[in-house]
Amino acid sequence: MQNMTQVPGGKDDFQLVHHLTLKGSRFEIGRALAEEARRLGWAPTPGDPVVNRARRTWFERHWPQHHARMDGAAAILGDGPLCVTNHLLHRHPDPMNLPEDTELSFRTFERLRTLHERSKGVTMSPRDLRETLRSVRPREDPATPFRTMWTTVFDTADRTLSTSFYLGDGRRYTEELVFPGHDR
Structure with a gap:
């Protein structure tokens, strides 16, 4: 190491x-x-x-x-x-033809369809991508056991990986941490 x-x-x-x-x-x-x-x-x-x-x-x-x-x-x-992975998304190659969500899918398919629709045919800026990811993050609800554990954005132009992590109910998510590529 x-x-x-x-x-x-x-x-x-x-x-x-x-x-x-x-x-x-x-x-x-x-x-x-x-x-x-x-x-x-x-x-x-x-x-x-x-x-x-x-x-x-x-x-x-x-x-x-x-x-x-x-x-x-x-x-x-x-x-x-x-x-x-939350679901076997590899079985559904077209994000617009995913199955309907059920109580057990925690809106996973809906969130993927939303991400696909917003990014289809465009190159999103890092800021727009972060905003889109935040918009599909499940709301914090102690009665619902599902959370987004982390969100990651790979910026190929800046050669960085930026991520934020879930720390627990009431603690929200960390500030975004940025890790540079090894050649920087």
Whole structure:
């Protein structure tokens, strides 16, 4: 591990976030992330093997860099689910033809349709993208167990990753944290 810093959150918050800087091949980075996760006591929850296989196949075809990191993590943690998603969105290639939301989908499909409609055919500025993401963030309601855990914006022009994290009911979200690319 190159560097690890606690970013937002603490013992009284919903989540504690660390920023890790790692160097090496994609496989080595995945392995190092999994070693750190295991050191902190995390282990993947077994998932549906058919869904996991579909996710790994998608990453192998469309994002081989992440697939290599998944292979590195699997060398430490086994072939657990390393991709987090609320729903099987890969089964619905057209965002405008998603199924109707149910009580259990927490407006996920509606939010994705809104994001698609607002961004269709345009290049959004970082400011417009952030505003659009905030507009589809679920309202904080203690009676509803669903929250957006983090929001991330990749700015390819500035070569930055900006993110904010949910810290718990009544604590809202962190201020946006900006991480520069390694070549800056």
